Each structure stands twice: as structure tokens, then as C-alpha cells.
Amino acid sequence: MAVSSIGVGSGLDLATLLSKLETAESQPLAAIQARATSYTTKLSAYSQVQSALNVLKTAGDKLADPEFFKTVKAANSDSDVLSVTTGDTAVAGSYAIDVTQLAQSQSLVSTGQASAKTAIGSGTITINFGAIHGGSLDAATGQYTGATFDADPKRTPAQITVGTGTNTLEGIRDAINKANAGVSASVVNDGSGTPNRLVLVSTQSGEASTMQISVAGDAALKNLLAYDPAGTQTMKQTTVGQNAKLNINGIDIVSAGNTVQEGIQGTTLTLAKIGASSLKLTSDTAAVSTAITAFVNAYNGLQSTAAKLTAYDADAKKGAALMGDQTLRTLLTRVRQTLTGAQAGGPDDMKVLSEIGVSFQKDGTLAVDSAKLSGALSKNLSGVAGLFSSGTGSTAGYGKQLSALVTEMTSSDGALTTATNGVNTTLEDLSDQYNAVQARVDSTVERYRAQFTQLDVLVNSLNNTMNYLTQQFDAMNGVSKK
Known part of the structure; x- marks a missing residue:
């Protein structure tokens, strides 16, 4: 007889029994998961340590740069x-x-035109740049008399072709701007009877960026644009190109x-x-003082992180993720040794942090005496610089030494990286163990399920046989009584 659920045919609570057996078989999985959680917590703790070290390295790198003290x-x-x-x-x-x-850029303006869309003439515009010398400038007319123009040999003259489609005032404006000729062109309306005027402004300021404009082509185009400070000036200069x-x-x-x-x-x-x-x-001693304070805070941040990760909770009777961890202990020892070691130098050079007001406290943190630090910076900035960085090519100085230490510990074969890799390897092994045990549990539970299904079918069959026989016996007893 087919059954849709274990125990339905037999009336036995086989589903509950199977669930309890599965729970019992899965006990090793819980143990593996607990170990994996512990190692994941440790991995996170190492990440926090590395983050604190990176903050310290960044602060040290700033002080390790000798140029920083020259700000x-x-x-x-x-x-x-x-x-x-x-x-x-x-x-x-x-x-x-x-x-x-x-300094200012030269500006030229053309005579007015009735329409900015009416064809004027065709030809080639050549714009040269240079300086105006000598002569006199009439402020009213914007024109020179007796001047000379010296072209700048370093700048290539720009040439703009004006023809069909570009021979209107607007077309000339667009052609000049499109050519990137060193000139900005625009059309202005002065409100007169012939209001439309072409304005050219040199994109570079200074005397040497004065324009000289020659036109080869129709007379109308020449009459509109020709400008030579030493000759024909049909455009009016409204702003003189000049130096600062x-x-x-x-x-x-x-x-x-x-x-x-x-x-x-x-x-x-x-x-x-x-x-x-x-x-x-x-x-800028204020910037240096801020950087040194940031360095101290970064060191104290590392100490605070380490204290949190190595603490013991007496109520829970449980230690933090890195309590007793040898890697962290070694790391902290080496950082402290770096900062307590004296720097080399002459008899007048600063050699220890306490000379600038930075000292270790009983709890292992650093403290800054602001007044002493300010005094050291104002009296001997170069000495403070030498304490953290002795210059390009040297490895002396607390900033350089600490930066090198953190780099070593966090490198691909450094102590912190090695410890982190070890935890990752353990987690991978635990994952493999978990999968293997899970497969074994699944196999065992399936075997139990098959056996319970067979038992359910058998008991159901026996129950049916018993019921049949009971009915037969009852029927026989009824006939004999008659």
C-alpha cells in the first residue's frame, strides 16, 4: 500500500521520530558551525587591527615627508x-x-550692419598675433598712428575661409569660433539703424596677444574686418591688449x-x-601640530582597538576574539618599541618624542603637551622635522620607521597577513568538514526514511490483515449462534 506521509498508514508517529533522529545526527554540524563562527569573529578582529594600522600609517606617512615641514x-x-x-x-x-x-585682452569691433544674416562677401581671413610698438593711440577712434606691429614668431597665424553659408555676420562669427583661432567672436546689437556688429576678443591677455587681421577676397569683407595697427584699421579697438x-x-x-x-x-x-x-x-606650524596630534590619536586608536579585542568579560566568562593572540601582542610590542627608540643625530638634534611634548602614559597611550609642542615648533621646526623624517633616501625618523613597520606587517608575507590567511584556511577546512558531515547526515536520514516507510507499509498491511481476519471470525461466530 502506498502512503503519502510517514506514519499515516501505521498510525505511528514516525515523522517525529525521524525529526529527532535527524537532530541527533546533526549535532556535529552545530559544533563545526560554532567553530566557524569563532574563526569568523577572529577574522573580523584582524580586519579591525589592520584598519587601525592603516590609519596610523597614513598619519605616519604625512610626517615622513620632509617637504611637509616646509609648508x-x-x-x-x-x-x-x-x-x-x-x-x-x-x-x-x-x-x-x-x-x-x-592684464587684459585686446578687443576689436566692426562697423554696424543692418542684418546679421545678409551675405557680405567671401575670402580668406588671416589672424596674426604680436605686439604693437610706438605710435600713438586715439582713444576716441581706437586707431593707431605711426605704430609698428611685431608678429610673435612662436604663434602660427590662423586662417579662416569665408564662403557660401559662412559669409554673413553670424556665419563669420561661427567660422572664427569653430577654427579655435585664439579669438572669441560674437555679434552684438547696439540698437542703432545698423545695429549688428562683430566683436573679436583675443583669448589670451597681454601685449603680445594683440591681433593683426588681413583679408584676401571681396572688398566688402576687407572693409568689415581688415585691421593692422601699422596700416589699415577698419575695425575699432575698444580694449587695449596689455600686460599686468x-x-x-x-x-x-x-x-x-x-x-x-x-x-x-x-x-x-x-x-x-x-x-x-x-x-x-x-x-605653517599649525598644520604640523595638527598632523602630530593626528599621529598620536591614530596610535591611541590602535591601542583602543587592541584593548577591545583582547578584553575578558567576567560576567559572561568569555574572552574577546583576540585575547591572548600572539600576533597582536607582537605587533603592539614592535610598534611601541619603534616609538620609544631614540633617533640618531648630533648633540643638538631632537631624539625622542618627549622633547616635543609627546609621552607615553601608564595605560600605554600617548598624550600631547600642547604648550611644549607649540614651543618646539616655533623654536626648532627643523629639529621636529628630523624627529619624524630625516630626509629623502634615509630610513630614520619615527614617521618613516613606523610606516615601514606597518608595511612589513601587512605585506603579503607579513605577520598580520599570515595570521589572516591561516584563519581563512581554517574556515575553508571547516566548510569542507561541514559539507562532508551534512552529506553523511542527509544519507543517514534518507536511509531512516526508507526504513520507516517500509515499516509503515508493513504495519499498515498487518493491520489490514488483522481487520480482515477479525471480520471473518466475527462473521463465523454469528453463524454458529444461529
């Missing part, structure tokens, strides 16, 4: 006149700056643009208006 900050008396950006090569000093002229001029501590400086680089070593001056300003460059 200079700028104090500018008038930011409306100019702004200042300092670079790695800037040095301390005081500067009086007088801006007498700002400034004086720094009595030295005259000329710049084609309003961004002046290296006028003062390691600085970029951005000129905004004519005027005077005083500039003071000083060593």
Missing part, C-alpha cells in the same frame, strides 16, 4: 588686490606688493596674465585690482 602659509593684507597660493618650494619672508596695471605690471620689494615684474607664478618663489599671485598689499609668508 608655508600666507598672510595677505588686502585680498581685494590679490590672492596668494603657496607651493612646496615657498619660503618664509615678507613682501611689499604694488599692482599698477592689470607690479612691483615686489622694489623689483618690477611684468606678466601677460593676471596669474603671476614664481614672482615670489613657490607662490602664485592672482591679481584682482590695482592697489598695494603686504604679504607675509611663514612656516
